[in-house]
Amino acid sequence: MANTITKLLEPTAVQLNFDAETSEEVIKTLGDLLFKAGHVQSTFVEGALERELSLPTGLELGGKINAAIPHTDIIHVIRPALAMATLKKPVTFHNMIAPEELVAVQIVIVMALKEPHQQVEMLQEVAGVLQNAEVIEALMKAQDYKEVMVALEKV
């Protein structure tokens, strides 16, 4: 049961079938929503965008859908939270482990993180989502927040 992520996923920061042209647009949109919800500082978006340039977060998942997990230093975060977007069409991220490679990403989970030991469960559950093709597919199909929650319960 994905108890931690369902608790930490900010309902107002879930964008489904989001029509974006660039990874920057997705990060900015989700980061701004986390800021409006009071989870992060106003510097979070800039921090996440900057980090993405030097240390990208695109992940090849082995299936048809690839993901990215933008995040930044804890200094920009007020309390742990997650934001998520499923994208109408893929946007380009650089590959975390091989930054010279591009990854066409259709699911973006922005993570607002505090100290690591406080959020091992959340991180493990995010990894659990990434590793579960069925859950990824269900998230891609989700039409509303409730369907996202149902999909995440399967993790």
Place this chain on the structure above:
Amino acid sequence: MVETKKTILVACGTAIATSTVMSVGIAEALKARGIYVNMRQCKTAEIRGHLEGVNLIVTTTGITGDFGVPIIRSLAFLTGMGKDKLIDDIVAVLNQ
């Protein structure tokens, strides 16, 4: 068999997210094989300051360079792909 407790340094961009997932995953998988290690985490930018006593670096980023210690790049416990191979590779390095 690994006779003395070795130390693995896991490095990622922020030292809080992917290195945590990798660190927990590696420690559990090694434990399942009866191997107990010390796990440490740091930012890739700060690897050089964390090398004391380190036998192996595992990184989730594209970092390159010679740190005088074997380095393995992997996202296995994040994406689920290549877990067994990673643990095999780690054991091989620790047994050297």
